[in-house]
Amino acid sequence: MIKLLLLLLSLNAEAATLNSGAAFLKIGTGARPEAMGGAYTALADDVSALHYNPAGLASLFKRELGITHTEYLLGSKFDFVGFAQPTALGTFGLGFVRLDTGSQEARNADRQAVGGFSAADSAYTLGFSRRLNVVSLGANIKYLESRIGSDSASTFALDFGANRRLGNFTLGLSVLNVGRGMKFISQRDPLPLILSLGGAYRLGGALNLALDVRHEPNDRRTDVGLGTEYAVLPMFSLRAGYATMSSVQNRSPLNGLGGGFGLKLKNYRADYTFTPFGDLGNVQRISLGASF
Incomplete structure (x- = not known):
């Protein structure tokens, strides 16, 4: 149970602003965007757009399948598993995400171990996006489910x-x-409403280069993410980013940094990112994708 509480707190910067539930919806689904500080609202151009900005699905001209662990x-x-x-x-897009916190130890009022329980959160997404000249619009409908014991x-x-x-x-x-x-039982917690404004500049x-400003009114937070991606070779890219939300959670500005790389061969790609979270540990993501 302590592990579960620590995880929930890590998803929200400060306990005083932990007003929303379903905190798993804040976790990024793609290795590429998270290597760039989550600054993907404007740059979203693959199936992970389902999570960051559904309008980005309109930039796809082939079927795409993507998975991230x-x-x-x-x-x-x-x-995460997504298909466009x-x-x-x-x-059209379909997506599925699942956060599994594993087995937790249950204790009674006297703090004695009385067995264990599992906890998991899931989201099923159906999305649609359409390009209208230079503007793209998109929307998702999601079914959310959380289980604790x-x-x-x-x-x-x-x-x-x-x-x-x-341009x-x-x-x-x-x-x-x-x-x-x-x-849950008798208490209803609001969802983590996220309002994002982003810009992306493609140089050749x-x-x-990408920049996002994200506001969460239910948790009274405003955060900034910025990132860059450079194709060293047509098949190899380096990425780096910074997210203020990560740094606030860990009380150190250096912990907002992240980075990774991507490999692309014809219609296949693989991406990796590493993000430090101080005393809470490190987060590693691997994404695989194919277009056909």
Whole structure:
């Protein structure tokens, strides 16, 4: 149980602002965007756009399948599977995420061990995006489910997004996790509503720069993420980023740094990112993708 509480606190910067539930919705789903500080609202151009900005799905011209495995904090595991299908109407997307915190030790009022329980959170996503000249619009509907031992809660949520190309510059906007909240037993906690505004600049075909400003009104937080991506070779890219949310959680500005690399061979790609979280440990992500 202590491990679960520590994990929940790590997903929110300060206990005093831990007002929302379903904190797993804040965890990034892609190795590439998280290597860039999560600054992906405007840059989103692969199937992980389902998580950051559904409007980004419209940039896909082929079917795409993507999976990500994350070795998350305190021994927990976070996984993502996404699929996108372009059509004449627009691009449809399907996504699934799951946070598994493993087995937890249960204790009674006298702090005596009385067995164990498991805890997990899941989200199932259906998304759609359509390009309208230089503007793309997108939306998701999500079914959310959380389980702690024998108790469970579920709800639906919506995401909305838009982006606009202005030459080499793209402006993105997303509103994520719009819904009633999740109710465990008698208490309903609001979802972590996230309002994001982002910009991305593509310099030729080798360098991408991205900046996001994210506001969470339910948790009274505003954070900034920025990142860069440089294609050293057509098949090899280096990435680095910084996220203020990570640094605040760990009380050290250096802990907001992250980095990684990507490999691409024809229609296949692999990405890796490493993000330090101070005393809580390190987060490592591996993403694999294919377009066809």
